[in-house]
Amino acid sequence: MSTLARDIVPREAAQAHDGVVEMERALEVFLAHRIRLFRIAHRITGDVASAEDVVQEAWVRWQRTDRTAIKSPGAFLTTATTHLAINLIQTARHRHETTAEPPPADLADSGQDPAARVEQVAAVQESLRLMLARLTRPELTAYLLRKGFDHRYADIASLLRTSVANTRQLVRRARLRLDGGQDHAVDPAELHLLTTAFLRAAGTGDFQPLERLLVDDAARALACAGTHRSPIGRGHRPMARFA
Structure with a gap:
């Protein structure tokens, strides 16, 4: 050799x-x-x-x-x-x-x-765009925290100031809407905020910015629906900026 x-x-x-x-x-x-x-x-x-x-x-x-x-x-x-x-x-x-x-x-x-990060953000953004287009704010909050990050129903219910049973119903209703609901217009700025918060939560494990972004509007929508005894509106108000 x-x-x-x-x-x-x-x-x-x-x-x-x-x-x-x-x-x-x-x-x-x-x-x-x-x-x-x-x-x-x-x-x-x-x-x-x-x-x-x-x-x-x-x-x-x-x-x-x-x-x-x-x-x-x-x-x-x-x-x-x-x-x-x-x-x-x-x-x-x-x-x-x-x-x-x-x-x-x-x-x-x-x-x-080298472009993997760009593709990953695009994939997240498209998934979240569909959720914003089809789900009410309470449905979006419950579904994203439960299905995306495995939050307990009890924890989500506490954030939304509602019952566990109602939280489960929100998740079930969200799945039905995603399977065949009607699309509504999505605010690009709102989508950007949600994508940024989602990626931060996924990358760092810090869910507080995402929860703050989602929960306030969702809790208000649920409280309003309970007060007026009417179906929850889509509630597509622009999301508040988070720290």
Whole structure:
């Protein structure tokens, strides 16, 4: 064997070993979050098989992502799973609609793309645009906190100053509207504020700015509906800016 060959073979073996070790670490991190990811996916899709597909796709994305650049694996995986699940239910619905908006961008192959961040924001923004277009403020608040971030019903009810039963009803009604509701105009500034707050919550785990942005209008809408004994209006007032 030549000197060059003797140098190359050990180097290649070491690189292969490093790759195996890194993938084992990636799997260990993913498995630590898998149960929570499945729970989030199942609550969005409402189907065990679909939730399993979403979690599997999240694993594929995690493998393809430059994990050295990820500061919070839990936040990354939560956001990715939420996007994939929303994309799945929107795609299923779009197969049966003739006037549907395009689904969020597929991020499965964007893990090492320099433009991945831009694509991720676009996907989040499109998902949130649909929610703003179809949901009342209370429905949006309950659905986003429950399905997107796995908040407990009791915690959401406390934020909205309503009952747990009513909070569950808001989430059910939101899903029905998203499956086939009527679209209303969305204020671009409002969408920008919501997208920024969502990404901050997903990236840092700090939900207070998102909750402040959503909750005040939603609680007022619920209180007004209870006072007048009438259906909750869409309440599409511009969202207040948050600190």
